[in-house]
Amino acid sequence: MTLDGEALEQLRKRARSGGADKYHAANEAKGKLFARERVALLVDEGSFVEDGLYANALAEGLPADGVVTGTATIDGRQVCLMANDSTVKAGSWGARTVEKIIRIIERAYGAGVPMVYLVDSAGARITDQVDLFPGRRGAGKIFWNQVRASGSIPQVCALFGPSAAGGAYIPAFCDVVAMVDGNASMYLGSDRMVEMVTGEKTTLEAMGGAKVHTAESGVGHFLCKTEADALDVVKTYLSYLPANWTQAPPAAPAVAAPAKVDLAALVPASERQAFDMRRYVKGLLDEGSFFEIQALWAKELTIGFGRLDGQVVGVLGNNSMFKGGVLFVDSADKATRFVQLCDAFNVPLLFLSDVPGFMVGSAVEKQGIIRHGAKMITAISEATVPKICVVVRKAYGAGLYAMAGPGFEPDATIALPTAKIAVMGAEAAVNAVYANKIAAIADADERAAFVAARRAEYEQDIDVVRLASELVVDAIVEPHDLRTELVRRFAAARTKDRHFSRRRHGVTPV
Numbered sequence: 046m047t048l049d050g051e052a053l054e055q056l057r058k059r060a061r062s063g064g065a066d067k068y069h070a071a072n073e074a075k076g077k078l079f080a081r082e083r084v085a086l087l088v089d090e091g092s093f094v095e096d097g098l099y100a101n102a103l104a105e106g107l108p109a110d111g112v113v114t115g116t117a118t119i120d121g122r123q124v125c126l127m128a129n130d131s132t133v134k135a136g137s138w139g140a141r142t143v144e145k146i147i148r149i150i151e152r153a154y155g156a157g158v159p160m161v162y163l164v165d166s167a168g169a170r171i172t173d174q175v176d177l178f179p180g181r182r183g184a185g186k187i188f189w190n191q192v193r194a195s196g197s198i199p200q201v202c203a204l205f206g207p208s209a210a211g212g213a214y215i216p217a218f219c220d221v222v223a224m225v226d227g228n229a230s231m232y233l234g235s236d237r238m239v240e241m242v243t244g245e246k247t248t249l250e251a252m253g254g255a256k257v258h259t260a261e262s263g264v265g266h267f268l269c270k271t272e273a274d275a276l277d278v279v280k281t282y283l284s285y286l287p288a289n290w291t292q293a294p295p296a297a298p299a300v301a302a303p304a305k306v307d308l309a310a311l312v313p314a315s316e317r318q319a320f321d322m323r324r325y326v327k328g329l330l331d332e333g334s335f336f337e338i339q340a341l342w343a344k345e346l347t348i349g350f351g352r353l354d355g356q357v358v359g360v361l362g363n364n365s366m367f368k369g370g371v372l373f374v375d376s377a378d379k380a381t382r383f384v385q386l387c388d389a390f391n392v393p394l395l396f397l398s399d400v401p402g403f404m405v406g407s408a409v410e411k412q413g414i415i416r417h418g419a420k421m422i423t424a425i426s427e428a429t430v431p432k433i434c435v436v437v438r439k440a441y442g443a444g445l446y447a448m449a450g451p452g453f454e455p456d457a458t459i460a461l462p463t464a465k466i467a468v469m470g471a472e473a474a475v476n477a478v479y480a481n482k483i484a485a486i487a488d489a490d491e492r493a494a495f496v497a498a499r500r501a502e503y504e505q506d507i508d509v510v511r512l513a514s515e516l517v518v519d520a521i522v523e524p525h526d527l528r529t530e531l532v533r534r535f536a537a538a539r540t541k542d543r544h545f546s547r548r549r550h551g552v553t554p555v
């Protein structure tokens with residue numbers, strides 16, 4: 046075939062226009078943008094270089110084979126990207142679609158630049174299955190490549206529509222997923238399939254919608270109102286991360302902490318009174334820099350990126366506003382993944398502890414709280430980035446270990462003057478040791494006096510000065526000095542040795 050300029054322009058136009066008008070109109074009615082509009086909104090103007098525009102150009106009705114792939118810059122930094130075109134066979138993957146996706150991930154991995162996935166797809170194109178599904182470069186190779194790239198380059202997903210069956214694993218293998226409320230969904234079997242297999246009547250939204258995944262399953266990380274919001278999340282996420290695991294996160298000009306926040310006043314003296322750790326974090330970090338992740342899921346643990354004097358840090362803080370800040374199965378998983386993410390991309394870790402410990406009881410035992418807790422403690426142990434544990438109010442039981450306590454090679458354990466570190470809280474400890482004696486005291490006043498005396502003894506044992514004198518904590522720091530102390534200590538830890546263990550990898554308690 047010979048092509049003159051006009052014929053090539055026609056071919057190009059056809060490939061760029063996507064699928065049938067009715068599918069463009071249907072998307073528009075749902076407030077969805079065309080895949081190419083999403084790319085244009087995300088990347089620096091004029092920076093996109095496309096690959097595979099003519100994929101399946103000889104077939105009828107499969108422009109670009111339903112996926113846009115290429116390289117671009119975001120805020121001047123190089124990325125690779127793919128964007129499903131849901132106007133072409135619902136964004137399903139044909140053989141060329143799969144090959145294009147595999148190639149762009151391989152390219153991102155090879156170049157050491159982030160990979161961005163703009164997902165809106167029906168998963169495997171069932172009618173093409175022999176070509177796309179089982180082979181060496183079939184759809185499985187997409188996931189293999191994602192797993193290989195995980196922790197080597199940032200991988201971030203914005204989900205705008207369905208992400209069906211195999212398609213659901215693309216977001217799942219990403220570091221974070223932003224989901225557009227009302228349109229985005231992830232599920233292994235469609236509602237029709239679920240009814241056929243199990244008899245359950247459900248909908249994509251009820252089973253795998255954005256609210257479900259960002260608040261209940263934890264597979265999604267950000268609930269976004271609009272597509273533009275989801276694209277902003279992608280940009281913001283990348284702004285905290287290096288291009289790949291060999292580089293340091295990008296520094297920014299230092300910004301002071303918010304002047305009006307009095308950290309000491311934020312923490313109530315009584316352990317029974319809750320406070321919002323998110324306010325504490327925002328008061329401590331550079332003003333406006335806190336970027337919370339999974340804000341709606343496992344809220345008893347607050348996580349996110351921020352900056353201290355312009356340098357990126359990953360923050361984990363127990364939030365007593367939710368479930369008393371106790372660690373549960375989900376919060377342990379939330380911590381595990383975030384610690385691994387930060388460690389992979391050289392983001393120092395700041396632990397702000399106000400933790401009563403892990404939850405106890407038959408419900409959580411049946412959910413495997415022990416192995417989830419062990420997983421979290423494994424991640425904390427294996428993390429070799431600079432890590433600092435600040436005991437803001439308390440660190441009890443295995444909660445101390447899970448929040449990078451002294452045994453977990455932190456670069457420092459810092460206690461605020463009112464901090465308590467103990468195997469458990471005073472009330473529980475007195476009850477554990479003296480239950481028989483307490484029960485044997487008939488007189489109520491005498492019993493109360495006995496309990497108060499034992500409690501006072503116990504409190505003396507865990508006094509913060511005693512802990513500092515025993516070298517359990519490295520410093521006692523007043524709240525108004527905490528930020529400066531952290532800036533200096535993180536700077537000092539930047540060049541630390543990051544070797545952990547002589548082995549291929551551990552056997553994680555999953």
Ligand SMILES: CCC(=O)SCCNC(=O)CCNC(=O)[C@H](O)C(C)(C)COP(=O)(O)OP(=O)(O)OC[C@H]1O[C@@H](n2cnc3c(N)ncnc32)[C@H](O)[C@@H]1OP(=O)(O)O
Pocket residue numbers: 133134135136137166167168169170171172184207209210211212235
């Ligand atoms: C690795 C294993 C796998 O991934 S197996 C993949 C299994 N996938 C599925 O079961 C999803 C099936 N599709 C759906 O549920 C819907 O199409 C979803 C994704 C919800 C989108 O709905 P909606 O926007 O209304 O589109 P639609 O159903 O009208 O479809 C538009 C055109 O696309 C086609 N299509 C859709 N999905 C596939 C698919 N997986 N394989 C092949 N073709 C697919 C439809 O047939 C329809 O085509 P046409 O335009 O009528 O010719």
